[in-house]
Amino acid sequence: MRILLIAGLLAAAAPLMAAEDQVVISPPAEGSVNLETGLAAWDRIYEVASHPRCSNCHVGDSDQPMWSGPSYGAPRPHGMNIRAGDSRIGAETIPCRTCHVTNETGGNDMPHGAPQVADAWQLPPVEADWFGRTSDEICAQLRDPERNDGRTFMELADHLGHDVILHWAWNPGGTREAAPYSLQEHVDDLLIWGVAGMPCHFD
């Protein structure tokens, strides 16, 4: 079994937050996961991907992040007419980081304030489009190298281990609801799903 210990990007900059950002990448043995177990892992992955903490920014062609979730009422575009533009970081109008400032000191606990991480806030690439999409649609997308940036499941897990904006979903601060499970459990599910051959329910 291969075990990689990945200390998130935060480790050097913010020792306080480093402990909870360590992710162990330890896939089950080749051939040890049956289809049923793989699909069950996928269902949990979908619960995470479709949770507002994740999906609100996965808006595809639109450059408007969404506000949805338990504290928002009906889903609606980010207030203040925010546009991330082609740059996906708001460079054409107002940079995301004007309000979502880069935070190395571990704050980010202000209710109603702009969430902050130790990295420049931004929208994901257009291809990673899954706001409002079904489990089958996202499943097909996530295993398609054309739309997942050419990543294997190991590389997807590694990406999750490193990206501190993704880690924020489980530690969103303020009164925001966290994504389900934990970062480690989500990475484990991705590995189980991967070893099962990245199955989708429609296969």
Next chain:
Amino acid sequence: MKLRVNGKDHHVDVEDDMPLLWVLRDELGLMGTKYGCGIAQCGACTVHMDGIAVRSCQLAAADVDGDITTIEGLGTPESLHAVQEAWVETQVAQCGYCQSGQIMQVASFLDMNPEPTDDQIDAAMSGNLCRCGAYPRIRAAIRSAAGKMAAA
């Protein structure tokens, strides 16, 4: 901790999590930057960090990473910044409370995007509220400032 504000180094003895806005107003006596909401919803507290607009109510003192410019350091009475000049000519201000934040936002926006479309102007400025509703004059002054900067 050490901060560089308007071209000068300052040593301040503050808690790491004190918002930059408090440092500027209470520690350094720079009162031009205003408090409106404290939660990134109004833009009154906008300053620049290495030229990029940032809401100083959101930035912890220990997270400051770059040179800070406030409205006091954008131009001088003798040599106004093009945005300030356009603001005076257009007589934008009503009560004025929001205006230092508006001007700082515009200065950084036009620096990054010197020829903005009307839609981009609206998108860039929708996070800066004006309770007096000076929005039509703000928009007019932005167009005039963009023209001045292009001609310069």
